Amino acid sequence: MAKKFKRSYKFAVKTSLYITVFLSVAVALYAVFTSGFEWLPILVLALLTYLFSFFIIQYRVEHFIYKRIKKIYDNVSLLDSTTLSPSQVTTDMASLTREVERFAEYNKLEIETLKVREAYRKEFMGNVSHELKTPLFTVQGYILTLLDGAIKDKAVRKKYLQRANKGVERLIYIVKDLDMITKLEAGELHLDLEDFNIVELIQNSFDLLEMKAAKKNITLVFDMPYDRPVMVRADRDRIQQVVSNLIVNSIKYGKKGGTTEVSIENLIKNKVIVRITDNGEGIEKENIPRLFERFYRVDKSGSRKEGGSGLGLSIVKHIIEAHNEKIYVESVFGVGSEFSFTLEKSKKTPEVGNKSKVSKAAKAL
Structure with a gap:
């Protein structure tokens, strides 16, 4: 039980006890020097003072810490304060440290995943550009050659146009395959069973x-x-x-x-x-x-x-x-x-x- 007892409770208990003792002693001394001294009213007053002090101090401590910690979470972009609830916040610095470390570890994994995806994206974009670049340059080369004068030669013209057409067909083939993969990944391709x-x-x-x-x-x-x-x-x-x-x-x-x-x-x-x-x-x-x-x-x-x-x-x-x-x-x-x-x-x-x-x-x- 001692391990599960939040330290903010310990703080409230001790502080309330100090206030109660001080107030009780003050009232008892006042009663002694003024009129008659009775234990029962003083004990009732002490109990009420203790309970009132405990709940007020506990509430204020947790509210104070929650506002401060939430502000920290809001200011640190790696952490998400929306997942923070008052029940998670105590004056137990070890617990708070574990919470922060847990958030940091989660976001660290998220960042590493994003880095892997970014590396994959760069590799993919490089591959796409390479695959498209080869047939595009091929088509462009044949067309430029024809424009530079080779178009007048019927034999060369037909051969180069046929080769340019093959390059265009390859481009269409790549684009169709990319379109199919996109639809498959998005679940948009209907299967006719x-x-x-x-x-x-x-x-x-x-x-x-x-x-x-x-x-x-x-x-x-x-x-x-x-x-x-x-x-x-x-x-x-x-x-x-x-x-x-x-x-x-x-x-x-x-x-x-x-x-x-x-x-x-x-x-x-x-x-x-x-x-x-x-x-x-x-x-x-x-x-x-x-x-x-x-x-x-x-x-x-x-x-x-x-x-x-x-x-x-x-x-x-x-x-x-x-x-x-x-x-x-x-x-x-x-x-x-x-x-x-x-x-x-x-x-x-x-x-x-x-x-x-x-x-x-x-x-x-």
Whole structure:
């Protein structure tokens, strides 16, 4: 109890006691020298004096301290006086110090978070400017060359206009991806959920990307024949985008003559997991946590040659999370990578393979 007894109470108790003793002695002496001396009136007076003094002193002390401390909180921008209540204020300097330290620690963490965000913002703005600058300068260069006289040569004119058009297409591609991520983050992108066959969707992606894979002699295959449909419930167009982006990445960073393998497995009763595995260059461990950041480049020089907006994996992550699902990545540098994501089964889904657990090495991002 002694530890919980506020020091402002101790101050009020002692001060009230001093006042009561002084007043009681004064009254007793006065009674002795004037008329008859009676203990009962003096004790009642002492009790009333003590109680009155205690409550008045306690109230005034707390009110005084609260006003002064609140003024300090108002004057110090790192602290927020709106969270300060009179019940928190006492003359216990240790308690007040703890309160101030608590506020300071909270705001210190807030400041550190803001610094991290500011660093991320600067990096992001630098990446955006770089991504936009490259095609813009390319387009500008071809147009200026044409304006300087090359437009008179029909062959050069057509070639340069075609190249300028490619630069414009790249700009549109980047802007569209940025717009999609913004909508996904703001929750403004509507998901049109339906039941569809994920095997058929993956096969469509294989067909669309066959030519791209053939340039590096990469084979796109399933891990086994899927004779029966595997029905899932999701937004078909968005999942098509997810699968295509992941397969494109596996081709982009895959080795010549390699393989991109896709498997669909039971995870739990109402979930399947889709795995996209390649035997490419792999990803170093320190790069994995930032892999899904916008414009983050593992190999900046190499990825520039390959093209792309640098937003593919970020879009993939946002689409999967918009479905309230998880995406995983595991990779061994120099060996290959595996990206996997979960989907909800539809009630029409027949059983697929028996492999049902996410690899222990998989890292949810």
